[in-house]
Amino acid sequence: MMNRTFVLLERISALLRSEQRREAGSAGLEPVHLQALGYLARANRFSDTPQSVGEYLGLSKGNMSQRLLWLERSGYLQRTKDEWDGRVVHLGLTGRGLKAVAEFSPPALWVEAGGEDENLAAELEKVLHRLLGRGGYRGFGQCRTCRHHQKRAGGGHCGLLKVDLEPDQIDKLCREHEMEEEAERIRTPDR
Amino acid sequence: MMNRTFVLLERISALLRSEQRREAGSAGLEPVHLQALGYLARANRFSDTPQSVGEYLGLSKGNMSQRLLWLERSGYLQRTKDEWDGRVVHLGLTGRGLKAVAEFSPPALWVEAGGEDENLAAELEKVLHRLLGRGGYRGFGQCRTCRHHQKRAGGGHCGLLKVDLEPDQIDKLCREHEMEEEAERIRTPDR
DNA sequence: TCTAATAGTATCGTTGCGATACTATTTAAT
DNA sequence: ATTAAATAGTATCGCAACGATACTATTAGA
Numbered sequence: 001m002m003n004r005t006f007v008l009l010e011r012i013s014a015l016l017r018s019e020q021r022r023e024a025g026s027a028g029l030e031p032v033h034l035q036a037l038g039y040l041a042r043a044n045r046f047s048d049t050p051q052s053v054g055e056y057l058g059l060s061k062g063n064m065s066q067r068l069l070w071l072e073r074s075g076y077l078q079r080t081k082d083e084w085d086g087r088v089v090h091l092g093l094t095g096r097g098l099k100a101v102a103e104f105s106p107p108a109l110w111v112e113a114g115g116e117d118e119n120l121a122a123e124l125e126k127v128l129h130r131l132l133g134r135g136g137y138r139g140f141g142q143c144r145t146c147r148h149h150q151k152r153a154g155g156g157h158c159g160l161l162k163v164d165l166e167p168d169q170i171d172k173l174c175r176e177h178e179m180e181e182e183a184e185r186i187r188t189p190d191r
Numbered sequence: 192m193m194n195r196t197f198v199l200l201e202r203i204s205a206l207l208r209s210e211q212r213r214e215a216g217s218a219g220l221e222p223v224h225l226q227a228l229g230y231l232a233r234a235n236r237f238s239d240t241p242q243s244v245g246e247y248l249g250l251s252k253g254n255m256s257q258r259l260l261w262l263e264r265s266g267y268l269q270r271t272k273d274e275w276d277g278r279v280v281h282l283g284l285t286g287r288g289l290k291a292v293a294e295f296s297p298p299a300l301w302v303e304a305g306g307e308d309e310n311l312a313a314e315l316e317k318v319l320h321r322l323l324g325r326g327g328y329r330g331f332g333q334c335r336t337c338r339h340h341q342k343r344a345g346g347g348h349c350g351l352l353k354v355d356l357e358p359d360q361i362d363k364l365c366r367e368h369e370m371e372e373e374a375e376r377i378r379t380p381d382r
Numbered sequence: 383t384c385t386a387a388t389a390g391t392a393t394c395g396t397t398g399c400g401a402t403a404c405t406a407t408t409t410a411a412t
Numbered sequence: 413a414t415t416a417a418a419t420a421g422t423a424t425c426g427c428a429a430c431g432a433t434a435c436t437a438t439t440a441g442a
């Protein structure tokens with residue numbers, strides 16, 4: 001079998017999706033909701049927008065917009081308008097949103113089975129980066145590991161956006177993230 | 192971050208699903224169709240049924256039945272009734288089905304990015320088996336690695352079903368598969 | 383022989399999804 | 413400064429995946 005790795009990935013994720021439905025379905029939460037909430041819990045203040053969530057998950061912006069509106073109306077998210085750019089909206093998790101992530105992502109089965117594994121994570125990260133590079137997707141890495149990041153006293157500084165960063169932002173995900181070495185060219189598909 | 196492995200798995204599979212839609216969507220093939228076809232291409236003659244596909248992917252039998260009916264009507268599958276048990280139906284890939292699997296599963300991006308990796312596959316297999324054990328899912332392993340399998344001249348023999356196996360069946364997936372060591376108890380959820 | 387269990391299908395309501403079209407805001411170009 | 417283009421987001425449409433439930437047909441078991 002020469003697609004062994006792919007087949008394993010496919011099945012594991014199918015089973016995990018199935019488990020998430022079983023566990024969170026009664027609350028009306030679908031896998032995509034949990035993924036969006038999970039991302040937003042880890043996104044910095046330049047990347048907590050509908051746009052970014054869609055790019056992160058590879059889903060169309062129209063679709064994402066509707067999922068996020070539902071999440072807001074259901075009390076999992078709170079939206080605030082950007083004070084500089086009237087077009088953009090920022091999304092933050094409410095207490096209910098945080099609770100949902102803590103409870104359902106990852107699903108209980110994952111924890112029970114001891115799914116976390118440093119070795120596996122390292123391997124997955126390598127594959128992910130190869131996929132991101134070839135596919136033209138954004139990397140969404142932490143500021144701390146970004147080539148535009150500069151350490152400053154009491155926080156950091158983004159050389160690309162030219163703004164200072166609060167300490168808590170440095171470990172979060174950024175849509176503008178670029179690796180240290182090669183600057184990967186970015187494609188922004190809407191579809 | 193203590194859910195690093197899960198988060199990586201989640202994103203990789205989200206992106207791969209997205210790619211599959213992009214590549215196979217024009218043919219009307221959704222990810223679930225490709226997963227079903229891929230499984231059936233590797234299932235032995237006791238496991239090529241709607242029931243088995245649903246269990247393999249963790250989806251309800253009603254849903255699977257409808258997906259499979261569509262696949263048959265669209266010419267990707269051929270159904271034949273079981274000659275012993277009038278209730279069961281066997282599913283086999285047509286030329287068109289085989290072609291679809293070869294073309295779209297895995298998606299081109301996976302191949303381009305060099306996603307296959309022995310090391311990663313081995314790690315994934317370990318996690319999968321832990322998930323299967325805890326979750327009560329069937330393992331669907333190859334006859335060759337089953338505790339009921341007995342080598343015979345010109346093929347093999349299944350000690351559980353008490354039938355001889357043709358050579359080509361030995362490397363295929365079986366829903367009755369049990370590991371050598373511990374016999375895992377099976378749960379059969381319908382949901 | 384009758385009852386339960388099983389494999390599969392039909393149908394219903396809900397929701398995820400891409401595509402398209404639209405609004406509002408910002409940026410670039412003339 | 414006015415106008416055109418780009419961008420972020422939403423609304424709407426059609427389609428299809430999904431679980432739940434109810435149903436049929438066949439087989440196994442008491």
